[in-house]
Amino acid sequence: MLLKMSMVTEEIERKFLVTSELFKKEASNSYVIKQGFLNTHExxxxxxxLKNDKGYITVKGKSSKDGLTRFEWEKEISKEEAESLLALCERPIIDKIRYEVKFGHHMFEVDEFFSDNEGxxxxxxxxxxxxEVFAKPKWLGKEVTGDIKYYNSQLSKEPYKYWK
Structure with missing residues (x-):
């Protein structure tokens, strides 16, 4: 079996709500993602x-106080391994389409959620x-960086459809 590389990083990330579907016309790529959590400790x-036909296992650390950075370790695994591990994950499983949208000098990853997080x-x-300064597309709405309820791990515990 081919050895797959793993990555350890500290990501700096900002999150925003999206106000329209205009981003779809600007997307250069999209793919289906199914993901679940074996552990959602604070x-x-x-x-x-499972991203199309590739599997990944990722460990993320606690976010910094401002919500901008956190430790991340990721390793590619086989599709079969990912499917087996997804069966062990907490429910519900998150399913979404991720769109890649280049705007200015940056790439935005836009996630459109389905099932319990539809909308x-x-x-x-x-x-x-x-x-770092970056250009903001007109479809970019309110910033939600650091708001835990928008983390995928929280969306699996308290899906969007149950929010008031």
Whole structure:
């Protein structure tokens, strides 16, 4: 079996609500994602993701106080391994389509959620530094960086359809 590389990073990420579906016309790529959580402890999450035909296991640490950074370790696994591990995950499983939208000098990842989280659309942007300036597309709405209820691990515990 081919050895797959793993990555350890500290990601700097900002999240925003999306106000329209105009981003779909600007997307250069999209793919289906199914993901579940083996562990959703406040200090760490262990996520299993199936992205088209590739599997991943990811461990994320607790976010910084401002919600901008957190530890992340990810390793590619086989589709079969991901499917087996998804069967062990907490319910519900999150399903979404991720769109990649280049705007200015950055790539936005826009997640359109389905099933229990249908109606929720969130855009994320990864930055090189906390104070990095970036162009904001007109479909980008309110910033929700650091708001835990928008974390995928929380959406699996308290789906969008149950929010008041």
């Amino acid at each position: 200090e760490r999450t262990v996520r299993i993701r 929720l659309i969130i855009a994320e942007i990864e930055l090189q530094s906390k104070d």
